[in-house]
Amino acid sequence: MQDKIGVPIEGFAAFSREVAAEGAVLLKNEQQVLPLKKGEKVAIFGRIQYDYYRSGTGSGGSVNVSYTTNLKDSLKETQMLMIDETVDHLYMDWLKAHPFDNGGGGWAAEPWFQQEMPVDKEVIDLASKRNDKAIVVIGRTAGEDQDNLAERGSYYLTEREEGLIKQVSESFRHVIVVLNTSNIIDTSWMMRFKVSGLLYSWHGGMEGGRACSDVLVGKVTPSGKLPDTIAHRLEDYPSNANYGGKAENIYQEDIYVGYRYFETFNKQAVQYPFGYGLSYTTFEWRDELLRYDTNEDRLSFSVTVTNTGSYPGKETVQAYVSLPQGQLGQPARELIGFKKTELLEVGAETTVSFDVSLAALATYDDSGVTGYKSSYVLEAGRYLFYLGRSVRELYELEVEGEPFTLKTTRLVAEQEEALAPVKAFKRIKPGERQANGEYRIAYEDVPTRMVDLQSRITARIPAEIQKVENQCYTLKQVAAGEVSLATFTGQLTDEELAILVRGEGMVSPLVTPGTASAFGGLSDRLVSLGIPVASCADGPSGIRMDSGHKATQVPIGTLLAATFNPELVEALYRFEGKELRQNEIDMLLGPGINIHRHPLNGRNFEYFSEDPLLTGVMAVSNIKGIMASGAHATVKHFACNSQEASRNKVDAVVSERALRQIYLKGFEMAVKNGQVKGIMTAYNPINGHWSASNYDLNTTILRKEWGYRGIVMTDWWAVMNDPVFGGPAAASYTDHMLRAQNDLYMVVNNYGAETNQSNDQTLKGLKTGTLTRAELQRSVQNILSFLMEAPVFNRKQVFRDHVGFIPETSAIEQEVTPLPEHGRVVIQSHASVTIEIKKTATYRLYAEYVSQGEDLSQVATAILLNDVNVATVQANGSTDASIEQKLPKVSLAKGYYQMTFADVKPGVSITAVTFQAL
Ligand code: BGC
Numbered sequence: 010m011q012d013k014i015g016v017p018i019e020g021f022a023a024f025s026r027e028v029a030a031e032g033a034v035l036l037k038n039e040q041q042v043l044p045l046k047k048g049e050k051v052a053i054f055g056r057i058q059y060d061y062y063r064s065g066t067g068s069g070g071s072v073n074v075s076y077t078t079n080l081k082d083s084l085k086e087t088q089m090l091m092i093d094e095t096v097d098h099l100y101m102d103w104l105k106a107h108p109f110d111n112g113g114g115g116w117a118a119e120p121w122f123q124q125e126m127p128v129d130k131e132v133i134d135l136a137s138k139r140n141d142k143a144i145v146v147i148g149r150t151a152g153e154d155q156d157n158l159a160e161r162g163s164y165y166l167t168e169r170e171e172g173l174i175k176q177v178s179e180s181f182r183h184v185i186v187v188l189n190t191s192n193i194i195d196t197s198w199m200m201r202f203k204v205s206g207l208l209y210s211w212h213g214g215m216e217g218g219r220a221c222s223d224v225l226v227g228k229v230t231p232s233g234k235l236p237d238t239i240a241h242r243l244e245d246y247p248s249n250a251n252y253g254g255k256a257e258n259i260y261q262e263d264i265y266v267g268y269r270y271f272e273t274f275n276k277q278a279v280q281y282p283f284g285y286g287l288s289y290t291t292f293e294w295r296d297e298l299l300r301y302d303t304n305e306d307r308l309s310f311s312v313t314v315t316n317t318g319s320y321p322g323k324e325t326v327q328a329y330v331s332l333p334q335g336q337l338g339q340p341a342r343e344l345i346g347f348k349k350t351e352l353l354e355v356g357a358e359t360t361v362s363f364d365v366s367l368a369a370l371a372t373y374d375d376s377g378v379t380g381y382k383s384s385y386v387l388e389a390g391r392y393l394f395y396l397g398r399s400v401r402e403l404y405e406l407e408v409e410g411e412p413f414t415l416k417t418t419r420l421v422a423e424q425e426e427a428l429a430p431v432k433a434f435k436r437i438k439p440g441e442r443q444a445n446g447e448y449r450i451a452y453e454d455v456p457t458r459m460v461d462l463q464s465r466i467t468a469r470i471p472a473e474i475q476k477v478e479n480q481c482y483t484l485k486q487v488a489a490g491e492v493s494l495a496t497f498t499g500q501l502t503d504e505e506l507a508i509l510v511r512g513e514g515m516v517s518p519l520v521t522p523g524t525a526s527a528f529g530g531l532s533d534r535l536v537s538l539g540i541p542v543a544s545c546a547d548g549p550s551g552i553r554m555d556s557g558h559k560a561t562q563v564p565i566g567t568l569l570a571a572t573f574n575p576e577l578v579e580a581l582y583r584f585e586g587k588e589l590r591q592n593e594i595d596m597l598l599g600p601g602i603n604i605h606r607h608p609l610n611g612r613n614f615e616y617f618s619e620d621p622l623l624t625g626v627m628a629v630s631n632i633k634g635i636m637a638s639g640a641h642a643t644v645k646h647f648a649c650n651s652q653e654a655s656r657n658k659v660d661a662v663v664s665e666r667a668l669r670q671i672y673l674k675g676f677e678m679a680v681k682n683g684q685v686k687g688i689m690t691a692y693n694p695i696n697g698h699w700s701a702s703n704y705d706l707n708t709t710i711l712r713k714e715w716g717y718r719g720i721v722m723t724d725w726w727a728v729m730n731d732p733v734f735g736g737p738a739a740a741s742y743t744d745h746m747l748r749a750q751n752d753l754y755m756v757v758n759n760y761g762a763e764t765n766q767s768n769d770q771t772l773k774g775l776k777t778g779t780l781t782r783a784e785l786q787r788s789v790q791n792i793l794s795f796l797m798e799a800p801v802f803n804r805k806q807v808f809r810d811h812v813g814f815i816p817e818t819s820a821i822e823q824e825v826t827p828l829p830e831h832g833r834v835v836i837q838s839h840a841s842v843t844i845e846i847k848k849t850a851t852y853r854l855y856a857e858y859v860s861q862g863e864d865l866s867q868v869a870t871a872i873l874l875n876d877v878n879v880a881t882v883q884a885n886g887s888t889d890a891s892i893e894q895k896l897p898k899v900s901l902a903k904g905y906y907q908m909t910f911a912d913v914k915p916g917v918s919i920t921a922v923t924f925q926a927l
Pocket of ligand 1: 068153525547598645724725865867
């Protein structure tokens with residue numbers, strides 16, 4: 010079969026354009042400044058019109074694309090507008106001397122903003138005479154290992170950007186600002202400048218430029234809604250006082266994240282509310298109805314929506330509840346559902362219906378104040394339901410007859426206390442109600458841990474599978490039902506079990522080039538038992554192959570959430586699933602589903618929203634789309650990765666209620682509604698226990714309570730600590746990881762799963778008792794079960810660590826370095842050398858390198874022989890001393906080869922390459 014690795018799926022990029030357009034959120038449109046009309050004269054300002062961002066940075070943004078689109082060219086492509094050429098030429102000339110600054114291309118090196126061209130007032134004045142309208146494009150990025158900061162050029166506009174908007178809005182009558190940003194940014198300047206149109210186009214992937222243009226010229230009527238609240242001031246966000254800590258952040262705002270806080274305590278702090286977004290057309294709603302089925306305990310709402318404007322468009326109907334304050338205290342509004350209509354032609358109407366179970370509205374009582382400790386309850390009192398266009402524009406739904414009231418508090422589900430904080434702290438809750446309907450902030454003590462983790466863990470250690478001697482059962486026999494998984498596992502030695510819980514990477518030569526890891530049959534004997542080697546790749550918005558292979562880059566998570574259209578997102582991820590299969594990748598490392606706790610988190614772009622329901626629904630669409638092809642999704646980062654600074658140290662100190670209702674909710678939905686089979690734990694600790702060794706997180710809640718049947722992997726080079734006593738963390742504590750039932754350590758060096766047995770605590774733990782064989786077998790069984798369901802199980806396994814003969818070079822312009830007897834070529838960093846191979850043979854390559862990365866950075870350099878990529882050397886963190894890495898085999902005929910290096914992410918310096926004849 011022809012190798013289809015690196016060949017993007019047809020139609021995928023085009024579909025992603027539709028999605029990117031649907032996620033654009035129009036926040037202001039005075040005097041119908043948009044859409045731009047045919048023949049209108051438009052001057053476009055801001056360099057980002059050319060250097061249009063497609064994604065945030067880091068692992069989630071590293072897709073190699075075959076092309077990208079920018080806004081200026083895309084607008085030109087429509088042939089609808091007269092784009093001012095004078096302004097265009099000014100920028101084009103200036104850009105020659107001021108190219109895009111990628112910070113040198115290293116990990117987390119790209120700056121948040123690109124320097125703007127200074128534009129004279131005169132130029133703008135003259136342009137305003139020639140043109141009807143002006144567009145100003147502002148761009149921002151941020152990402153993994155690089156949070157936004159509360160400073161100009163990051164969350165705030167630079168002086169030059171602000172000056173540009175000011176000047177343009179003083180000269181032009183009609184100004185539209187486009188925000189091509191990965192996060193929400195400060196828009197308080199909207200109150201100062203005369204801007205008539207404001208559009209968040211976010212980062213729309215490789216087709217983002219075209220998608221934005223589609224919206225601006227009205228090919229697409231905007232229908233995106235804000236997945237986050239935009240406050241007037243950064244300081245107004247409830248987490249602001251407890252964000253950015255190095256050692257810990259106390260989640261004092263508790264469940265009052267985003268609009269849950271603002272609608273309850275501080276409405277006037279909001280500039281643009283959650284769920285808000287304008288359309289070019291208008292919709293009328295009528296016949297809002299609420300029914301309550303007492304037998305089934307289900308609520309149904311419906312509303313009829315008519316397009317009464319003059320453009321076709323889609324409407325989003327949002328449903329909210331206001332729960333009785335009761336003993337627990339509640340936010341003023343909570344999203345309980347949303348639906349998007351099909352495209353409604355002018356005059357067309359449709360009825361939108363919801364069906365919600367009463368149980369879904371339950372609240373977790375972590376203190377026992379309702380009489381039901383550690384349970385989901387519905388408190389007595391009056392329940393109010395609303396349908397709306399945003400959290401602010403709501404219609405209260407009347408029930409026929411009596412308002413909806415529960416006379417007594419109801420127990421919905423009894424759970425066991427899990428993951429409660431150890432540290433005492435206070436959280437906020439609604440206090441006295443004021444005349445304006447808002448509540449004063451009151452504080453209460455957060456319930457702390459009562460359970461004895463030691464006895465919980467000990468009591469639940471599974472039974473050990475007895476050794477099955479000298480058998481050679483294969484995994485195929487297990488899949489065929491001829492042998493039980495337990496018997497199969499029983500034949501594995503401790504050493505083999507220990508190999509199975511290690512993944513290798515990055516860019517393992519065993520699997521699809523440039524991907525994040527290989528796991529499963531990482532020794533000859535394991536392969537002989539039919540255990541395949543599976544592969545996973547970043548994600549979330551396209552496949553990352555550091556080998557340079559191409560893939561389709563789709564819009565960022567925040568944009569997807571802004572579509573409020575799960576069916577559309579599912580369809581997009583069906584393409585993603587096909588692309589994964591075609592590239593022989595079993596799992597995508599995505600979606601990222603952490604909550605937008607604070608606007609500055611650099612990875613917010615990979616995540617969906619401040620709201621857990623919207624997050625969970627989007628996660629499920631993503632997962633279902635991918636799984637439709639047979640490939641798998643991996644939801645990450647489980648849980649509470651709320652900032653990038655100190656991400657592998659900062660403890661999330663958070664109540665059990667906030668965890669269950671806000672931070673874990675999306676994961677719960679992914680498990681229960683999406684049947685996801687892959688989870689990646691976060692780098693950070695939660696309530697003193699690192700996520701990857703957090704027993705209550707990975708076992709009590711995830712497996713026991715939610716019934717998860719899949720694998721849990723660590724984040725790359727994560728650290729763990731003792732699941733009972735806490736204490737210091739280290740990457741070698743795989744015994745603690747396994748005890749918590751995080752199954753798989755990601756990652757050890759390539760070829761290291763078998764050879765580095767002494768580098769971690771798995772085997773040592775079996776001896777010292779920090780781990781039992783039964784626990785190790787349990788994780789191995791989780792992994793084996795997964796592998797039997799992974800595409801690789803039915804795929805002819807291609808081990809890619811052998812590069813076949815490559816053409817030799819004929820023209821030799823350089824001095825030749827004959828390959829010495831022991832085959833080691835010492836390189837002056839990044840020099841290119843011509844080597845002479847004296848004997849036709851297959852050679853195993855080894856590289857020695859030093860790297861200058863930061864903690865957890867991912868840097869890589871490819872080795873090319875006669876322009877053929879034969880290996881990629883990958884490093885994380887900094888290594889002053891030279892380190893040796895085993896690389897693939899390559900067959901070379903007698904002759905000359907030019908060896909060069911190509912940086913994938915600068916930061917690795919190769920100092921020597923060894924060719925060992927096999
Ligand atoms: C990131 C993960 C990513 C992994 C592999 C880590 O640095 O946190 O999200 O999937 O690397 O690239």
